[in-house]
Each structure stands twice: as structure tokens, then as C-alpha cells.
Amino acid sequence: MTALLDVEELEVFYGASQALFGVNLSVAEGQAVALMGRNGMGKTTTIHALCRMLPIRGGHVRFAGRDITALPSFRAARLGIGLVPEGRRCFPNLTVTENLIAAARPGPWTLRRVRDFFPRLAEREGQYAATLSGGEQQMLAIGRALMTNPRLLVLDEATEGLAPVIRREIWAAIAALKAQGLSILLVDKTLSEILPLADSCVVLERGRSIWRGPPGDVTEEVKRRYLGL
Numbered sequence: 001m002t003a004l005l006d007v008e009e010l011e012v013f014y015g016a017s018q019a020l021f022g023v024n025l026s027v028a029e030g031q032a033v034a035l036m037g038r039n040g041m042g043k044t045t046t047i048h049a050l051c052r053m054l055p056i057r058g059g060h061v062r063f064a065g066r067d068i069t070a071l072p073s074f075r076a077a078r079l080g081i082g083l084v085p086e087g088r089r090c091f092p093n094l095t096v097t098e099n100l101i102a103a104a105r106p107g108p109w110t111l112r113r114v115r116d117f118f119p120r121l122a123e124r125e126g127q128y129a130a131t132l133s134g135g136e137q138q139m140l141a142i143g144r145a146l147m148t149n150p151r152l153l154v155l156d157e158a159t160e161g162l163a164p165v166i167r168r169e170i171w172a173a174i175a176a177l178k179a180q181g182l183s184i185l186l187v188d189k190t191l192s193e194i195l196p197l198a199d200s201c202v203v204l205e206r207g208r209s210i211w212r213g214p215p216g217d218v219t220e221e222v223k224r225r226y227l228g229l
Contacts, residue, residue: 011058082150107149
């Protein structure tokens with residue numbers, strides 16, 4: 001399969017401290033890849049680097065056949081990388097509609113389509129984001145990313161801290177997006193929900209990609225050794 005995203009030997013530093021040591025991962029067109037690992041192992045750092053929110057000291061990031069290693073984040077976003085960040089980070093003093101149109105770019109994902117996909121956002125269209133529940137804010141964060149019309153949707157802990165019923169709703173939405181052919185890179189701690197959706201898995205440990213394979217190969221030994229389960 002042709003790689004839409006290809007990350008090779010990625011090295012990232014925070015000041016003098018190295019955080020990533022040669023991370024490798026790839027996402028093919030239409031594929032969902034799970035980026036896994038215990039807390040503090042470099043998952044969010046990897047996402048921020050490939051979304052061009054952190055400088056890259058070594059290695060390469062290629063997207064849609066183009067080397068984007070040195071691009072600023074806004075240009076990477078314009079190429080088609082849509083990020084749903086950890087903690088949602090909606091604009092609290094903007095309404096639901098204003099949040100959605102703030103980053104809108106031309107394409108099949110329109111305001112109407114996002115409202116149809118998440119009917120609750122249509123019901124809350126005039127409310128400020130700060131007044132929404134956590135689940136509604138997560139829907140808004142996903143909807144905002146979809147409004148950029150991405151080729152790759154990157155979700156960092158998209159269901160963290162949500163009630164079980166809302167988690168199921170968010171996972172159903174992610175599954176629907178994959179069924180529509182959208183490429184997805186996702187981070188989440190709940191293996192029972194992430195593994196059925198994933199086509200491939202990459203495990204990070206101390207800033208290194210130390211295991212990769214299909215979800216069916218995530219054995220109890222892999223869970224115990226690398227994921228602390």
C-alpha cells in the first residue's frame with residue numbers, strides 16, 4: 001500500500017534533552033494506525049513533530065509524497081493533516097459554528113455535513129464552546145478538524161476523560177470516518193476500543209518505536225512488556 005504519511009528515524013529534542021530517538025511509522029491511504037505506549041513514552045511528542053509543531057533534529061517526515069520535515073505547522077495543515085489535539089482545545093469564547101468555520105477549507109466536509117455527522121453540534125450551534133459538555137467539546141474538536149478537509153486525521157486521546165456512553169459515541173464516529181476512507185492516526189489507552197479499529201499498531205517506549213504489527217499480534221506478552229497491562 002502507498003504510504004500517505006511516512007515518518008523515518010525521527011529525532012526531537014526539548015532544549016538539550018532528547019525526547020525521540022529514531023521513531024518510525026507510516027500510515028497508508030485509508031488505513032487506521034494506532035500509536036501506543038505507556039504515559040510519557042513520546043506519543044504526543046511524535047504527533048506534535050509530524051504536525052510540524054515541534055522542530056525536528058533528525059530524520060524525515062513525508063506526507064503525500066512530499067518532504068514536510070522543515071515546513072511550518074500551518075502549511076502542513078494545508079496539505080491535509082488535521083489534528084484533534086489532546087485536551088480538545090476548542091476556542092472557549094467562540095460559538096460552535098464559529099469554531100467550525102474558523103479553520104474551514106474547501107472540500108467535501110462542509111458545515112452542513114459536520115452538523116449532520118454530529119447532530120448535537122447542530123443543536124448547540126449558537127452556544128459558546130466553554131458551555132459545552134466534555135463530550136460535546138470533543139465532537140466539536142473532531143468537527144473542526146474535519147472542516148479543514150484533511151487527508152489524514154490525527155487524534156490524540158480523543159476519548160480521554162469522557163463518560164462510557166460518550167466514548168462509545170466518539171468511537172462509532174471514528175469508525176464511520178474510517179469506513180468512508182479517511183486515513184487515521186490515533187492515540188488512546190483503551191485497547192479494547194482502539195485495536196478493533198486499527199489496521200496496524202506502533203508501540204513507543206522511551207522515545208523509540210520498539211514494536212509494530214497488526215492488532216492481532218498484540219499478545220498478552222506485548223501488553224505486559226510494553227504497555228504495562
